[in-house]
Amino acid sequence: MKEFALKGDIVFTSSMEEFSVHSSAYLVVEHGTVAGIYDVLPEKYKDLVVYDKGNALILPGFVDLHTHAPQFNQIGCGMDDELLSWLSEYTFPEERRFEDPDYARELYGAFVDTLAVCGTTRSVLFATIHKHGCELLVELLKNKGLSAYVGKVNMDTNAPDFLTEDTEQSLRDTEALIEHWKGGALVKPIITPRFAPTSTRRLLKGLGDIALKYRLPVQSHLSENRGEIAWIAELFPEHDAYYKVYEHYHLFGDTPTLMAHCVHLTDEEIAHLAKVDVMPVHCPDSNLNLTSGLMPARRMLNQGVRIGLGSDVGAGHAIFMPQVIVRAIQVSKMYAMQHPKDKALTLPEAFYMATKGGGQFFGKVGSFEPGYAADMLVIKTPSYKDRLSVVERLQYFIYHGDTSDISERYVAGKRIDSCEAYL
Numbered sequence: 001m002k003e004f005a006l007k008g009d010i011v012f013t014s015s016m017e018e019f020s021v022h023s024s025a026y027l028v029v030e031h032g033t034v035a036g037i038y039d040v041l042p043e044k045y046k047d048l049v050v051y052d053k054g055n056a057l058i059l060p061g062f063v064d065l066h067t068h069a070p071q072f073n074q075i076g077c078g079m080d081d082e083l084l085s086w087l088s089e090y091t092f093p094e095e096r097r098f099e100d101p102d103y104a105r106e107l108y109g110a111f112v113d114t115l116a117v118c119g120t121t122r123s124v125l126f127a128t129i130h131k132h133g134c135e136l137l138v139e140l141l142k143n144k145g146l147s148a149y150v151g152k153v154n155m156d157t158n159a160p161d162f163l164t165e166d167t168e169q170s171l172r173d174t175e176a177l178i179e180h181w182k183g184g185a186l187v188k189p190i191i192t193p194r195f196a197p198t199s200t201r202r203l204l205k206g207l208g209d210i211a212l213k214y215r216l217p218v219q220s221h222l223s224e225n226r227g228e229i230a231w232i233a234e235l236f237p238e239h240d241a242y243y244k245v246y247e248h249y250h251l252f253g254d255t256p257t258l259m260a261h262c263v264h265l266t267d268e269e270i271a272h273l274a275k276v277d278v279m280p281v282h283c284p285d286s287n288l289n290l291t292s293g294l295m296p297a298r299r300m301l302n303q304g305v306r307i308g309l310g311s312d313v314g315a316g317h318a319i320f321m322p323q324v325i326v327r328a329i330q331v332s333k334m335y336a337m338q339h340p341k342d343k344a345l346t347l348p349e350a351f352y353m354a355t356k357g358g359g360q361f362f363g364k365v366g367s368f369e370p371g372y373a374a375d376m377l378v379i380k381t382p383s384y385k386d387r388l389s390v391v392e393r394l395q396y397f398i399y400h401g402d403t404s405d406i407s408e409r410y411v412a413g414k415r416i417d418s419c420e421a422y423l
């Protein structure tokens with residue numbers, strides 16, 4: 001269907017400051033993008049098909065800028081550990097299982113179905129080192145109709161034998177997948193060194209060269225944990241800051257770049273992030289679960305840094321982005337108690353990060369301004385909530401809602417089939 005309208009209570013954030021609210025209005029979709037929002041449909045749309053959703057909320061789909069598809073089966077495991085022991089005790093043995101195509105298909109299938117059920121219409125994903133598993137994940141996302149960047153993980157040192165790649169083979173596999181995927185409209189490749197400690201200099205150089213050759217975006221992890229930062233200083237003594245390891249190899253801002261966590265950055269490092277427009281991805285659940293720290297989101301916003309949100313499954317335990325929004329706000333409140341100058345995040349700010357803010361990585365995504373991708377969720381709230389305002393019902397959904405409140409999901413104007421959740 002090329003043109004249609006959804007009618008309901010439309011809410012989105014065109015800026016971080018406040019919600020844009022259009023009560024009982026029409027959201028017109030043409031060729032997969034938003035054509036406009038109208039209180040009364042103009043004459044030119046008199047024959048338009050309208051789906052009246054009553055007083056359901058119509059929101060942009062959620063954008064998860066950092067999560068690990070193969071860690072879906074370890075949610076909740078090992079949460080008494082910190083990052084480095086958690087990786088070796090839980091994550092690496094689990095990622096090894098993705099050598100097995102049957103396991104990869106089963107787990108990635110459950111993960112992709114759950115993304116859809118949660119209303120996460122766009123995501124940026126880490127897979128594993130395994131080429132075949134990466135191909136399966138892309139196929140499942142395409143079949144579901146979801147949009148994503150998928151990264152084949154690269155690691156060639158400081159990891160167990162079963163996850164340590166031959167450097168040249170790792171680069172060849174990465175390039176082969178890019179050649180295979182690069183024409184995709186909704187699912188695309190992203191360069192994904194796991195993090196600097198599991199990368200040789202040769203691997204980082206090779207990945208930077210590939211990123212430049214194909215003009216591909218980059219994702220990795222930065223300054224998540226103090227032990228990790230100390231390890232970087234030992235491994236790469238030629239660089240006096242963690243980010244410089246990536247930057248030296250063209251993996252930090254030469255192409256669009258996401259860096260998960262960024263918990264322990266100095267003011268100078270934050271200023272540099274803003275200058276080269278690298279986006280930190282705030283993963284509050286993960287940072288709490290692995291005792292990594294409180295990300296100084298307000299300090300970054302004040303310096304002009306753009307921030308997205310990530311569920312970071314399986315260090316994060318909630319794949320449902322409204323929960324990540326709530327935790328980002330709660331963490332910022334704890335941070336503000338220790339640093340009174342840095343005010344806590346508001347709900348419009350955190351909602352923006354999970355929609356238009358993160359959506360910028362995909363282009364015109366995450367808002368309902370004209371020309372934006374028609375990624376839409378229809379949210380039904382209980383009838384006893386009808387006396388609340390539109391924004392109050394949104395607040396209820398974000399803080400207390402769950403996937404059963406989402407009755408419809410659309411990506412670029414196309415409805416996602418209903419599917420089973422594995423929550």
Ligand SMILES: [Zn+2]
Pocket residue numbers: 066067068221260312
């Ligand atoms: Zn991560």
